[in-house]
Amino acid sequence: xxxxxxxxxxxxxxxxxxxxxxxxxxxxxxxxxxxxxxxxxxxxxxxxxxxxxxxxxxxxxxxxxxxxxxxxxxxxxxxxxxxxxxxxxxxxxxxxxxxxxxxxxxxxxxxxxxxxxxxxxxxxxxxxxxxxxxxxxxxxxxxxxxxxxxxxxxxxxxxxxxxxxxxxxxxxxxxxxxxxxxxxxxxxxxxxxxxxxxxxxxxxxxxxxxxxxxxxxxxxxxxxxxxxxxxxxxxxxxxxxxxxxxxxxxxxxxxxxxxxxxxxxxxxxxxxxxxxxxxxxxxxxxxxxxxxxxxxxxxxxxxxxxxxxxxxxxxxxxxxxxxxxxxxxxxxxxxxxxxxxxxxxxxxxxxxxxxxxxxxxxxxxxxxxxxxxxxxxxxxxxxxxxxxxxxxxxxxxxxxxxxxxxxxxxxxxxxxxxxxxxxxxxxxxxxxxxxxxxxxxxxxxxxxxxxxxxxxxxxxxxxxxxxxxxxxxxxxxxxxxxxxxxxxxxxxxxxxxxxxxxxxxxxxxxxxxxxxxxxxxxxxxxxxxxxxxxxxxxxxxxxxxxxxxxxxxxxxxxxxxxxxxxxxxxxxxxxxxxxxxxxxxxxxxxxxxxxxxxxxxxxxxxxxxxxxxxxxxxxxxxxxxxxxxxxxxxxxxxxxxxxxxxxxxxxxxxxxxxxxxxxxxxxxxxxxxxxxxxxxxxxxxxxxxxxxxxxxxxxxxxxxxxxxxxxxxxxxxx
Amino acid sequence: xxxxxxxxxxxxxxxxxxxxxxxxxxxxxxxxxxxxxxxxxxxxxxxxxxxxxxxxxxxxxxxxxxxxxxxxxxxxxxxxxxxxxxxxxxxxxxxxxxxxxxxxxxxxxxxx
Numbered sequence: 001x002x003x004x005x006x007x008x009x010x011x012x013x014x015x016x017x018x019x020x021x022x023x024x025x026x027x028x029x030x031x032x033x034x035x036x037x038x039x040x041x042x043x044x045x046x047x048x049x050x051x052x053x054x055x056x057x058x059x060x061x062x063x064x065x066x067x068x069x070x071x072x073x074x075x076x077x078x079x080x081x082x083x084x085x086x087x088x089x090x091x092x093x094x095x096x097x098x099x100x101x102x103x104x105x106x107x108x109x110x111x112x113x114x115x116x117x118x119x120x121x122x123x124x125x126x127x128x129x130x131x132x133x134x135x136x137x138x139x140x141x142x143x144x145x146x147x148x149x150x151x152x153x154x155x156x157x158x159x160x161x162x163x164x165x166x167x168x169x170x171x172x173x174x175x176x177x178x179x180x181x182x183x184x185x186x187x188x189x190x191x192x193x194x195x196x197x198x199x200x201x202x203x204x205x206x207x208x209x210x211x212x213x214x215x216x217x218x219x220x221x222x223x224x225x226x227x228x229x230x231x232x233x234x235x236x237x238x239x240x241x242x243x244x245x246x247x248x249x250x251x252x253x254x255x256x257x258x259x260x261x262x263x264x265x266x267x268x269x270x271x272x273x274x275x276x277x278x279x280x281x282x283x284x285x286x287x288x289x290x291x292x293x294x295x296x297x298x299x300x301x302x303x304x305x306x307x308x309x310x311x312x313x314x315x316x317x318x319x320x321x322x323x324x325x326x327x328x329x330x331x332x333x334x335x336x337x338x339x340x341x342x343x344x345x346x347x348x349x350x351x352x353x354x355x356x357x358x359x360x361x362x363x364x365x366x367x368x369x370x371x372x373x374x375x376x377x378x379x380x381x382x383x384x385x386x387x388x389x390x391x392x393x394x395x396x397x398x399x400x401x402x403x404x405x406x407x408x409x410x411x412x413x414x415x416x417x418x419x420x421x422x423x424x425x426x427x428x429x430x431x432x433x434x435x436x437x438x439x440x441x442x443x444x445x446x447x448x449x450x451x452x453x454x455x456x457x458x459x460x461x462x463x464x465x466x467x468x469x470x471x472x473x474x475x476x477x478x479x480x481x482x483x484x485x486x487x488x489x490x491x492x493x494x495x496x497x498x499x500x501x502x503x504x505x506x507x508x509x510x511x512x513x514x515x516x517x518x519x520x521x522x523x524x525x526x527x528x529x530x531x532x533x534x535x536x537x538x539x540x541x542x543x544x545x546x547x548x549x550x551x552x553x554x555x556x557x558x559x560x561x562x563x564x565x566x567x568x569x570x571x572x573x574x575x576x577x578x579x580x581x582x583x584x585x586x587x588x589x590x591x592x593x594x595x596x597x598x599x600x601x602x603x604x605x606x607x608x609x610x611x612x613x614x615x616x617x618x619x620x621x622x623x624x625x626x627x628x629x630x631x632x633x634x635x636x637x638x639x640x641x642x643x644x645x646x647x648x649x650x651x652x653x654x655x656x657x658x659x660x661x662x663x664x665x666x667x668x669x670x671x672x673x674x675x676x677x678x679x680x681x682x683x684x685x686x687x688x689x690x691x692x693x694x695x696x697x698x699x700x701x702x703x704x705x706x707x708x709x710x711x712x713x714x715x716x717x718x
Numbered sequence: 719x720x721x722x723x724x725x726x727x728x729x730x731x732x733x734x735x736x737x738x739x740x741x742x743x744x745x746x747x748x749x750x751x752x753x754x755x756x757x758x759x760x761x762x763x764x765x766x767x768x769x770x771x772x773x774x775x776x777x778x779x780x781x782x783x784x785x786x787x788x789x790x791x792x793x794x795x796x797x798x799x800x801x802x803x804x805x806x807x808x809x810x811x812x813x814x815x816x817x818x819x820x821x822x823x824x825x826x827x828x829x830x
Contacts, residue, residue: 210780212751212784215776217780218744
């Protein structure tokens with residue numbers, strides 16, 4: 001059981017380390033970003049605490065020392081420097097290593113840990129010298145004392161105290177100025193606004209309101225205590241009082257947070273609340289508890305507190321209980337952690353189910369048994385829903401991977417004495433986890449290329465009138481059944497003449513041939529196209545652009561380049577949403593079945609004998625006054641036998657290019673569970689996988705990029 | 719004693735109408751002072767009330783205290799209009815979905 005907890009801790013620690021790295025990248029860009037500094041501190045603090053609990057003593061001890069420095073940083077006793085960010089990143093990497101090796105360290109690793117800690121000690125020593133950049137932040141909240149005398153201004157909170165992601169319960173004491181009614185102030189509007197920030201309980205405090213005969217009705221004697229459980233920060237709450245704050249008593253006290261509640265789900269007792277609010281002394285409470293009556297009654301009877309104070313405390317108790325119940329419910333229903341292997345198994349099983357469902361539907365259709373057909377239709381609907389649900393579980397936000405590239409940009413830029421920043425967008429775009437896992441290598445290569453070959457040195461950029469800091473934009477967005485992943489930079493761009501020269505020298509084009517930029521850039525994906533001068537220690541590490549293209553196409557995607565000389569380059573990868581089950585389009589050629597990805601199918605047409613006579617050249621066909629390349633699937637796969645009189649043309653599209661593929665007959669849409677081909681079949685051109693039909697027959701899944709390459713090489717060759 | 723219940727003595731009925739805010743709070747206070755001075759049970763009818771503010775709610779609390787001191791029964795009655803009811807609810811004197819003014823009595827009894 002302990003092993004399970006340890007594994008669970010490790011998974012969470014890896015996630016926290018990734019988040020920490022992301023925050024550090026932000027801090028490097030904006031050293032004043034208190035929220036990110038607090039994030040780093042909190043992550044380290046949690047790792048320290050949890051690691052000790054699960055027996056990772058080295059990590060606990062190491063992170064404790066790092067945490068000390070982070071605490072100084074958080075309280076602004078030391079400032080953010082590049083060196084410090086680097087050091088924290090090293091510490092983060094080191095903890096990662098400690099997790100990987102279960103703390104069994106080599107001598108080299110031992111030494112590394114000691115060196116990193118020595119670095120932190122040096123930083124800490126600066127705290128009282130020239131590195132001091134300001135004073136500590138004031139306390140995060142103003143206690144009840146502020147409400148007792150002079151009007152109090154509540155200091156702005158150190159964001160470290162206000163976790164934006166968890167609900168916190170605040171006790172807000174608000175006593176408007178006596179003249180608030182006459183000066184046009186409207187306490188109701190303030191309360192109303194607060195009520196919109198979360199779970200809200202207002203407890204008016206009427207003790208100071210005089211009886212009617214003594215009341216000056218135009219003066220305000222009423223105070224309010226508000227309990228607010230909210231995810232908003234204390235600064236947002238304070239902003240509600242912005243126009244009355246100077247002339248009112250205002251105290252905002254954090255009384256309970258989610259993490260507090262996680263430790264104990266017991267409600268506060270009435271007496272505790274009264275003592276906490278400063279309305280009752282500990283001794284008086286002790287005495288009241290000895291009485292054989294309700295504490296509230298005893299306290300009111302003995303005039304230790306007012307009736308309204310007891311009622312207020314009871315309301316607070318109810319509010320806290322409600323808040324904790326809500327949190328307990330949320331925690332029990334929010335998310336659970338499942339091993340990815342189990343998810344893969346689930347998808348495999350759903351795949352099998354889809355296959356058998358297809359078989360059931362087919363058999364039911366053949367038997368024409370009405371009840372069986374009805375059952376088959378029902379099973380088909382349920383299977384389809386199950387498939388969608390199972391697939392959605394595999395979808396992950398692509399932004400998860402973006403974070404690691406920030407670090408890559410940071411490290412490579414430092415190594416090359418360049419200044420670069422990475423901007424990301426669309427991180428919430430979801431992709432199948434397998435696609436995400438297999439994207440890493442191509443993305444790393446493309447980012448390396450951008451930094452090494454694309455973005456110029458700070459000096460060169462300055463000369464070119466650009467900012468010294470180069471920008472790499474990594475973005476993702478949906479486009480139909482695909483996700484477009486783009487890496488663009490504002491670097492030097494591609495030199496078309498140099499590419500052309502190289503292409504000519506390699507016999508890929510003739511000197512007098514003019515190609516559109518897009519086609520010219522496709523040469524960059526040819527093996528060994530890059531020049532020796534382009535190979536540095538950063539790029540040219542064995543994965544070339546040809547491999548990038550191969551990997552993206554291996555995912556069923558495509559890649560293309562756009563560039564403007566002197567302004568930058570953009571590489572777009574078009575990726576399928578998923579690799580496990582797709583909507584397919586089933587066709588037949590001879591005795592064989594083939595599946596096209598439905599996302600690529602544009603339309604279908606018949607090729608009658610008459611039309612065939614009109615187009616003796618089988619390479620192209622006039623479709624709505626446009627010449628469209630045509631290729632026969634029989635020709636691609638060498639299928640023999642008699643063609644039908646009327647063939648079918650399936651018009652497919654990849655990117656901007658359309659092509660017609662001739663098949664014998666069309667069967668229709670088909671939920672396609674993708675099965676990988678064995679090693680023996682890996683090299684078959686034009687096939688990306690296989691699937692099993694309802695009757696157990698195998699159908700091959702057509703590789704669209706493969707078909708287009710065949711077209712380019714054999715049909716469209718000049 | 720300020721308490722809701724069957725009224726046996728002849729009562730002073732104060733019908734609250736229109737807007738009762740800081741603009742006319744003194745006028746209302748005077749009206750209530752008069753009602754209290756009669757030392758008869760007071761019935762406050764909320765059904766004609768269209769708009770209130772916090773000074774009105776404070777005045778109610780003050781009236782309740784006075785009635786407690788002078789042992790005068792105070793009854794609140796009538797269906798509150800939504801805008802009035804909302805103000806009482808936001809202030810914590812009643813639940814948001816309760817429109818009957820008599821439920822306000824519960825808060826006064828508990829807190830005062």
